Structures are given as structure tokens and as C-alpha cells.
Amino acid sequence: MLLLELDGIKKIYRQGAREVHALRGVDLKVEKGEFTTIFGPSGSGKTTLLNMVGCLDTPTEGKLIFEGRELDLLKGKDLAAIRRKNIGFIFQSYNLIPVLTAYENVEFALRLAEEGKKDSELSERVMEILTAVGLEGLENRKPDQLSGGQNQRVAIARALVKKPGIVLADEPTANLDSKTGEEVLEVMLSMNEKLDTTFIFSTHDPAIMEYAKRRIEIKDGLISGDIRL
Numbered sequence: 084m085l086l087l088e089l090d091g092i093k094k095i096y097r098q099g100a101r102e103v104h105a106l107r108g109v110d111l112k113v114e115k116g117e118f119t120t121i122f123g124p125s126g127s128g129k130t131t132l133l134n135m136v137g138c139l140d141t142p143t144e145g146k147l148i149f150e151g152r153e154l155d156l157l158k159g160k161d162l163a164a165i166r167r168k169n170i171g172f173i174f175q176s177y178n179l180i181p182v183l184t185a186y187e188n189v190e191f192a193l194r195l196a197e198e199g200k201k202d203s204e205l206s207e208r209v210m211e212i213l214t215a216v217g218l219e220g221l222e223n224r225k226p227d228q229l230s231g232g233q234n235q236r237v238a239i240a241r242a243l244v245k246k247p248g249i250v251l252a253d254e255p256t257a258n259l260d261s262k263t264g265e266e267v268l269e270v271m272l273s274m275n276e277k278l279d280t281t282f283i284f285s286t287h288d289p290a291i292m293e294y295a296k297r298r299i300e301i302k303d304g305l306i307s308g309d310i311r312l
């Protein structure tokens with residue numbers, strides 16, 4: 084099933100008189116259940132591309148179609164709703180809320196996506212996903228009481244708890260040592276296989292790329308390679 088389609092996506096950043104052509108016409112189709120990496124040199128447009136797919140920023144030109152809906156035609160509020168309910172994010176620097184425990188960080192995301200759910204229903208979902216990513220017993224710790232790898236697991240749980248159609252991860256292992264980075268990828272892969280959640284992640288690291296079932300190479304704002312394994 085086709086989940087996502089990018090059609091001639093361009094992104095120009097303007098800084099005063101200077102223009103940066105970060106994406107120069109990207110066409111891409113993503114099927115449900117993919118586990119795909121985007122790789123390429125620094126400055127090639129990986130983050131920009133993930134930000135477009137995640138509706139964190141809007142393209143200068145081109146069409147983005149998510150589950151059959153053209154996102155250009157949707158306005159701010161609808162776009163925010165899609166982002167909140169259908170898209171999970173994992174960032175390089177985790178972006179957890181420091182004063183909340185692991186449990187509360189995940190619960191907060193679920194509350195935003197599913198208003199009006201009872202506490203007992205929420206708590207069951209939160210504990211289920213925390214257990215699935217290997218954090219049972221650590222749910223009451225705050226980010227500064229957890230290791231980098233454990234914090235990234237909290238971030239994975241937070242991204243997955245609302246059962247999004249797609250999870251986007253921008254260099255999710257960049258702050259981790261190579262062994263911990265691979266463990267985080269194992270968790271992502273097992274979630275992809277168990278829940279059939281689509282993942283797109285960017286990386287510089289060849290060992291992390293190995294986990295992907297599809298590899299998209301980006302150079303100077305254009306897709307220069309696309310291999311399914």
C-alpha cells in the first residue's frame with residue numbers, strides 16, 4: 084500500500100539575498116511497512132527531506148501526498164493534526180522533556196494524540212510500549228537518570244505509542260557509541276516487524292545503514308541512488 088508520495092519537492096531557504104537550494108526536485112514513493120534509510124554527505128538535504136515528510140516545514144514547490152491526501156491543500160490546523168496523530172519523530176538529541184519521567188514523556192505524547200481517553204487505557208498502552216522497547220523497571224526515571232541508549236528507547240516509545248503510520252528518525256544514533264547505536268536500531272527494526280510501522284531514518288554510519296531494507300542516497304538535494312535489498 085502506498086503510504087507517501089513526494090512529487091517534485093523543492094526547498095529553497097532564503098537568508099537575506101542568499102538562497103540555498105536544499106532540495107532540487109525530489110520524487111519518492113514510500114510503501115507501508117518500509118524500513119528505509121536516507122544517507123548522503125553533510126549538507127545534502129537529509130534533514131530537510133525528513134522535515135518535509137514530517138510536515139515540520141513546507142516545501143517551496145512540489146506535492147506531498149500522505150495516505151491519499153494532498154498536504155498542500157490542508158491548512159495549519161489539519162496539518163498539525165496529521166503530524167500529532169500519524170507521524171512519530173525520533174531526534175538525534177532525544178528531545179525528551181527533562182522534568183518528566185520516562186513514563187510521563189510517553190504518556191504526554193499519547194494524551195496529545197488521543198484526547199478523552201481514560202487514564203487506565205493510557206497507562207496500559209504506555210507500559211506496553213515501554214516494555215516492548217526494553218525499559219520495564221526504568222519507567223520512573225527522568226532523562227538525566229538514564230543512559231543515552233535508554234533515552235533513545237524512551238524517544239522510540241514516545242514516537243510509537245500513538246501507533247503512527249510512519250516514524251521519522253534524523254540520525255537517531257549520532258550521539259551513541261556504535262554498540263548502543265546498533266541496539267537502538269535493533270529495537271526500531273523489531274518494532275517495524277511487530278507493528279508494521281513504516282520507518283525512515285537518516286544516518287552517516289555504514290553499520291547503521293546495514294539494517295535498512297531500502298537505501299536512498301541523496302546528493303546536493305537530489306536522490307542519486309535508491310536500492311531495495
Ligand SMILES: Nc1ncnc2c1ncn2[C@@H]1O[C@H](COP(=O)(O)OP(=O)(O)OP(=O)(O)O)[C@@H](O)[C@H]1O
Nearest residue numbers: 096097098103105124125126127128129130131132
Ligand atoms: N534553516 C536553514 N536556513 C538556511 N539554510 C539551511 C537551513 N537548514 C538547512 N540549510 C542548508 O540546506 C542544505 C541542506 O541541509 P540539511 O540540514 O538538510 O543537510 P543534511 O544532509 O541533514 O546534513 P547533515 O548530515 O550535516 O545533518 C545545507 O546547505 C544547509 O546549510
Ligand SMILES: [Mg+2]
Nearest residue numbers: 129130131253
Ligand atoms: Mg541533518
